[in-house]
Amino acid sequence: MGKNxxxxxLEDVVVKFAGDSGxxxxxxxxxxxxxxxxxxxxxxxxxxxxxxxxxxQGTIAGVSGYQVHIGHKEITTPGDLAxxxxxxxxxxxxxxxxxLKPGATIIIDSDNFDDxxxxxxxxxxxxxNDNSLEGYSIVKAPITSLTRATTSEFGxxxxxxxxxxxxxxxxxxxxLFNRDLSIGESFIQKKFKKNxxxxxxxxxxxxxxxxxxxxxxxxxxxxxxxxSINKRGLFRNISGNTATAWGLLAAAEKSxxxxxxxxxxxxxxxxxxxxxxxxxxxxxxTFQAEDEIAGICSAIGASFTGRLAVTSTSGPGLAxxxxxxxxxxxxxxxLVIVNVQRGGPSTGLPTKTEQADLLQALYGRSGESPLIVxxxxxxxxxFNFAYEAAKLSLEHMTPVxxxxxxxxxxxxxxxxxxxxxxxxxxxxxxxxxNHEGYMPYLRDEKTLARLWAVPGQEGLRHRVGGxxxxxxxxxxxxxxxxxxxxxxxxxxKVDRVVDYIPDQEIMGDKDADLLVIGWGGTYxxxxxxxxxxxxxxxxxxxxxxxxxxxxxxxxAEVLKYAKKRVICELNLGQFALYLxxxxxxxxxxxxxxxxxLPFMISELKARFRELLNKN
Amino acid sequence: xxxxxxxxxxxxxxxxxLDSPVKWCAGCGAHxxxxxxxxxxxxxxxxxxxxxxxxxxxCSSRFPYYINTYGFHSLHGRAAAIASGIKVANPELSVWVxxxxxxxxxxxxxxxxxxxxxxxxxxILIFNxxxxxxxxxxxxxxxxxxSVTKTSPEGSIEEPFNPGELVMGSQGSFFxxxxxxxxxxxxEVFIKAALHQGTSVVEVLQNCVIFNNxxxxxxxxxxxxxxxxxxxxxxxxxxxxKNRNKGLRHSCNRVEVVTIGENGxxxxxxxxxxxxxxxxxxxxxxxxxxQPEYPVAMGIIRSVGSSVYEEMLYxxxxxxxxxxxxxxxxxxxxxxxxxxxxxxxx
Numbered sequence: 001m002g003k004n005x006x007x008x009x010l011e012d013v014v015v016k017f018a019g020d021s022g023x024x025x026x027x028x029x030x031x032x033x034x035x036x037x038x039x040x041x042x043x044x045x046x047x048x049x050x051x052x053x054x055x056x057q058g059t060i061a062g063v064s065g066y067q068v069h070i071g072h073k074e075i076t077t078p079g080d081l082a083x084x085x086x087x088x089x090x091x092x093x094x095x096x097x098x099x100l101k102p103g104a105t106i107i108i109d110s111d112n113f114d115d116x117x118x119x120x121x122x123x124x125x126x127x128x129n130d131n132s133l134e135g136y137s138i139v140k141a142p143i144t145s146l147t148r149a150t151t152s153e154f155g156x157x158x159x160x161x162x163x164x165x166x167x168x169x170x171x172x173x174x175x176l177f178n179r180d181l182s183i184g185e186s187f188i189q190k191k192f193k194k195n196x197x198x199x200x201x202x203x204x205x206x207x208x209x210x211x212x213x214x215x216x217x218x219x220x221x222x223x224x225x226x227x228s229i230n231k232r233g234l235f236r237n238i239s240g241n242t243a244t245a246w247g248l249l250a251a252a253e254k255s256x257x258x259x260x261x262x263x264x265x266x267x268x269x270x271x272x273x274x275x276x277x278x279x280x281x282x283x284x285x286t287f288q289a290e291d292e293i294a295g296i297c298s299a300i301g302a303s304f305t306g307r308l309a310v311t312s313t314s315g316p317g318l319a320x321x322x323x324x325x326x327x328x329x330x331x332x333x334x335l336v337i338v339n340v341q342r343g344g345p346s347t348g349l350p351t352k353t354e355q356a357d358l359l360q361a362l363y364g365r366s367g368e369s370p371l372i373v374x375x376x377x378x379x380x381x382x383f384n385f386a387y388e389a390a391k392l393s394l395e396h397m398t399p400v401x402x403x404x405x406x407x408x409x410x411x412x413x414x415x416x417x418x419x420x421x422x423x424x425x426x427x428x429x430x431x432x433x434n435h436e437g438y439m440p441y442l443r444d445e446k447t448l449a450r451l452w453a454v455p456g457q458e459g460l461r462h463r464v465g466g467x468x469x470x471x472x473x474x475x476x477x478x479x480x481x482x483x484x485x486x487x488x489x490x491x492x493k494v495d496r497v498v499d500y501i502p503d504q505e506i507m508g509d510k511d512a513d514l515l516v517i518g519w520g521g522t523y524x525x526x527x528x529x530x531x532x533x534x535x536x537x538x539x540x541x542x543x544x545x546x547x548x549x550x551x552x553x554x555x556a557e558v559l560k561y562a563k564k565r566v567i568c569e570l571n572l573g574q575f576a577l578y579l580x581x582x583x584x585x586x587x588x589x590x591x592x593x594x595x596x597l598p599f600m601i602s603e604l605k606a607r608f609r610e611l612l613n614k615n
Numbered sequence: 616x617x618x619x620x621x622x623x624x625x626x627x628x629x630x631x632x633l634d635s636p637v638k639w640c641a642g643c644g645a646h647x648x649x650x651x652x653x654x655x656x657x658x659x660x661x662x663x664x665x666x667x668x669x670x671x672x673x674c675s676s677r678f679p680y681y682i683n684t685y686g687f688h689s690l691h692g693r694a695a696a697i698a699s700g701i702k703v704a705n706p707e708l709s710v711w712v713x714x715x716x717x718x719x720x721x722x723x724x725x726x727x728x729x730x731x732x733x734x735x736x737x738x739i740l741i742f743n744x745x746x747x748x749x750x751x752x753x754x755x756x757x758x759x760x761x762s763v764t765k766t767s768p769e770g771s772i773e774e775p776f777n778p779g780e781l782v783m784g785s786q787g788s789f790f791x792x793x794x795x796x797x798x799x800x801x802x803e804v805f806i807k808a809a810l811h812q813g814t815s816v817v818e819v820l821q822n823c824v825i826f827n828n829x830x831x832x833x834x835x836x837x838x839x840x841x842x843x844x845x846x847x848x849x850x851x852x853x854x855x856x857k858n859r860n861k862g863l864r865h866s867c868n869r870v871e872v873v874t875i876g877e878n879g880x881x882x883x884x885x886x887x888x889x890x891x892x893x894x895x896x897x898x899x900x901x902x903x904x905x906q907p908e909y910p911v912a913m914g915i916i917r918s919v920g921s922s923v924y925e926e927m928l929y930x931x932x933x934x935x936x937x938x939x940x941x942x943x944x945x946x947x948x949x950x951x952x953x954x955x956x957x958x959x960x961x
Contacts, residue, residue, distance in 0.1 A: 034952055037952075037954040038954050040954070040956045040957075227956060228956060231956050232956055232957055233955075233956065234949070234953055234954070234955055235953065235954045235955075235956055236948075236951070236952060236953045236954065237952070237954075246944075246947065246948070249944060249947070250944045253943065253944045260700065260703075260704050262700055279947075280931055280932045280935040280936070281932075281935040281936050281938075281939035281941060281942075282941070282943070282944070282947065283932065283936075285703060285704065285928065285932070287699070287700065287703055289696065289729075290696075290725055290726065290729035291725060293693060293696065293726075294693070294696035294699070294725070294726050294729070297689070297690070297693045297696035297697045297699075297700065297726075298696050298697065298699050298700030298703070299700060300689075300697055300700060301669070301687070301696070301697040301698060301699065301700025301701035301702075301703075301704065302700040302701065302703070302704035303700075304685075304687055304697075304700075304701055305700075305701055305704040305705040305708070306704075306705075307704045309700070309704075323690055324690060324693065327689060327690055331687075414954075417948045417949060417953065418948065419945060419948075420943070420944045420945050420948075454685075454705075455664070455665065455667045455685035455701070455705065455708050456662075456664055456665055456685075456705060456707060456708060457664060458664050459664075460664075461663070461664065461683055461684055461685050462685065462686075463679050463680055463685070463686035463687070463688065464686070464687055464688070465679070465680075465686070465687060465688025465689065466672075466688060466689060466690060467688060475635065476680060
């Protein structure tokens with residue numbers, strides 16, 4: 001046994017797992033985050049994967065990563081830079097060097113650090129011997145060979161044996177983070193409960209990793225991250241796409257309108273379709289259509305029959321759906337369009353994140369075509385915003401675009417599990433059979449939502465369609481004055497939604513020297529940056545918008561008092577353009593980034609400091 | 616559009632009439648199709664509230680505005696996709712798709728083949744007038760090669776689609792062809808199409824009196840129709856002709872026209888139409904027949920039993936409801952890995 005290492009208690013730690021696409025890094029990472037959740041850490045995760053499924057082994061193009069940020073303090077992002085990097089090969093090391101904190105711990109699989117792998121990773125010098133890693137704490141563990149040696153007695157084939165490598169890594173981390181090995185063992189027992197041999201082999205490898213770390217004395221310090229300060233209750237770790245799917249399911253249950261998803265697979269939205277396809281037991285129907293257009297059109301058909309209808313997509317798919325969204329606008333049928341934004345235009349960066357579909361969501365259709373646009377701000381609250389999108393859509397009889405993004409969709413965080421009895425009610429304006437004097441464009445006086453009758457109901461037969469309809473009766477009408485009335489009514493209906501959404505909150509003082517303005521998925525990074533500067537005593541506050549169309553009623557109040565405003569977004573300034581058009585009386589600075597990556601807290605703080613100094 | 620709620624228990628033709636005027640050109644073939652549909656739907660045994668007509672864009676697609684059912688006049692080419700959503704969301708409904716040759720074969724070609732491949736229980740009527748009427752006379756995907764139209768002033772250089780061939784290529788379970796000038800034939804076929812379990816496609820050879828007048832004259836004209844059409848009925852010999860002396864015979868894996876009384880041919884040599892065989896190469900041959908070598912096949916060419924999409928889907932739903940322990944959202948939210956975080960844990 002080695003000497004007792006020094007234990008450092010940390011507020012938070014960022015661990016990055018990187019290896020070949022086939023190395024199971026996502027699995028190792030999610031196992032680490034589950035263990036962290038189990039011992040009560042707050043957490044946030046973010047996978048970083050290439051668009052190729054299995055790029056050539058050992059190459060830069062094939063590196064897949066998974067970042068986990070755990071904390072005793074509140075965690076709002078997966079972290080800028082890693083404290084610990086697990087690099088399964090030289091390519092993984094090379095790709096991640098620029099995302100490491102000074103002095104970080106680097107755990108490498110030394111079996112893969114040879115000339116063959118250096119060549120694949122395009123290293124000219126051996127990085128382990130050229131001083132480029134000076135200042136870092138390097139743990140060279142022969143992970144592959146020790147795993148094979150450990151598993152040799154279990155009679156499993158070489159391929160399966162190699163798949164247990166991630167348990168060796170996990171074992172090292174259990175030691176490094178002073179965690180109880182029995183937690184890892186019970187995870188393995190649960191995961192492989194159908195195969196006893198695998199349970200034994202995996203546990204043996206886990207222990208081998210732990211013992212190795214303890215014995216080698218390469219790590220002179222270990223870490224302890226205590227349970228979260230402020231989280232109490234029942235939690236789960238949930239990704240944005242799963243949370244979105246579950247929010248829709250929850251809205252279906254609450255509204256009594258069964259869920260229909262018409263969709264076509266597209267990165268990074270596909271998991272929503274996959275998740276709902278496996279939820280038939282809750283009555284959800286998924287229709288994998290022949291294309292994006294049929295995805296939305298089938299959903300519109302389902303909406304016509306009275307279901308909660310949804311279509312899910314990403315940017316290029318939203319473009320294809322534009323015409324059909326217009327049909328939902330003019331037929332005034334409820335429809336939720338989930339757009340998981342990715343880098344664009346065109347195919348762009350399919351696996352990377354961006355916020356550049358905002359204007360497309362607001363305006364990307366023919367004619368005057370208003371609808372509700374809302375944006376989720378964290379992976380977990382995709383649940384709440386999907387629920388709200390469905391509620392607003394059903395109650396106001398209008399399409400709603402819910403914007404998430406690749407970062408929210410694939411990232412995950414600890415989420416306090418809600419109870420259905422606490423979710424708000426959803427009451428679509430459905431009419432009873434033989435509703436006296438029913439006409440398809442009779443409206444609710446308050447919301448202006450049209451009354452909803454569905455096929456199969458007696459005494460309510462009517463026709464809807466893409467041609468302009470006469471007010472109230474729904475007859476086809478080419479009357480110019482009627483058109484003006486109907487265009488106005490559709491706009492007014494969406495405008496009135498302002499009475500059904502919450503006021504915009506400000507985190508901090510409303511008369512701060514600098515008001516940071518963001519929207520959607522940048523929340524975690526902006527919040528951290530603002531909080532850290534507030535803690536330094538700077539006068540800075542944050543307004544993160546989720547309700548984009550319509551904007552909250554108090555938006556002018558929120559904007560008014562700050563001495564300076566900066567709009568931060570992952571595009572060239574789309575929300576800035578929008579806010580300037582709505583509130584031209586105020587001036588706005590911008591901070592924009594379009595690298596397919598989320599904001600880093602450090603870059604935000606630097607920019608905010610600069611703005612605060614420049615008076 | 617206000618509806619009379621005071622309806623008779625038995626569904627009648629009258630139930631499907633609307634007061635609003637029908638705005639197709641005088642002499643358009645669509646009028647006859649509409650009145651035949653109004654006569655046919657009552658005989659399909661469906662509650663009138665359960666009938667839905669869905670259309671795309673084009674002259675034919677104004678149809679839902681002229682019949683008193685639930686109706687959806689949708690987007691160009693997308694009727695099959697919207698109807699798929701309607702039928703899958705509520706299989707109780709009797710869903711009809713009204714489309715044209717441009718709507719279903721050009722802009723909606725993709726949805727057309729996929730709805731057939733899935734075999735969703737819809738009835739699709741293609742009004743095939745071989746021209747774009749609503750945009751005033753451009754060639755369509757079914758316009759014969761060489762046709763002079765506004766967008767093919769020197770003659771069309773494109774090979775036309777034969778809708779039936781697409782149905783066969785998409786593994787369709789039902790295909791029939793009728794002409795707009797024969798209400799009796801249309802009614803018989805429409806009712807059977809409605810009763811078929813799966814996607815039924817009926818191609819109606821329809822005349823466009825303004826932009827493509829008499830395009831089907833060589834098939835439907837009184838003087839030629841008996842010799843240029845063959846009305847197929849399952850289980851009956853494939854005989855046609857003014858004198859009922861011509862027929863079809865299978866020979867060397869193809870169909871040939873023979874004359875009874877010539878070369879020793881008797882009625883026994885004439886092949887019997889088998890619309891229900893799953894093997895579709897025979898139906899493919901029949902679908903492709905055309906002038907001058909062959910009569911054009913009319914009636915139900917193919918009607919085979921095949922598993923229906925929404926039936927299988929609902930089977931899966933009820934099966935998964937039975938075997939799951941997750942019965943509601945609260946169950947789902949608490950399923951799998953959850954973590955209780957409290958003060959004492961450290």
